[in-house]
Amino acid sequence: MKPSEENKDFLFELTKSLQNTSRSGSLHGRLLELIDLKLHIQTRINELEKQIEETDPLNNRKEQR
Numbered sequence: 001m002k003p004s005e006e007n008k009d010f011l012f013e014l015t016k017s018l019q020n021t022s023r024s025g026s027l028h029g030r031l032l033e034l035i036d037l038k039l040h041i042q043t044r045i046n047e048l049e050k051q052i053e054e055t056d057p058l059n060n061r062k063e064q065r
Contacts, residue, residue, distance in 0.1 A: 053059055
């Protein structure tokens with residue numbers, strides 16, 4: 001193999017590795033963003049369920065008995 005061909009192969013592999021690293025970082029970032037959103041949504045769901053329990057007239061009557 002000629003030295004120029006070896007350099008081309010090396011550069012191709014290096015470029016491919018950089019692209020894979022960049023893509024992996026991007027995918028991890030998107031995953032963390034969705035996990036954060038999931039936690040935020042679950043927190044809001046829990047808050048709303050608590051408010052519903054506190055304001056539900058049927059639930060309050062059961063507690064008074």
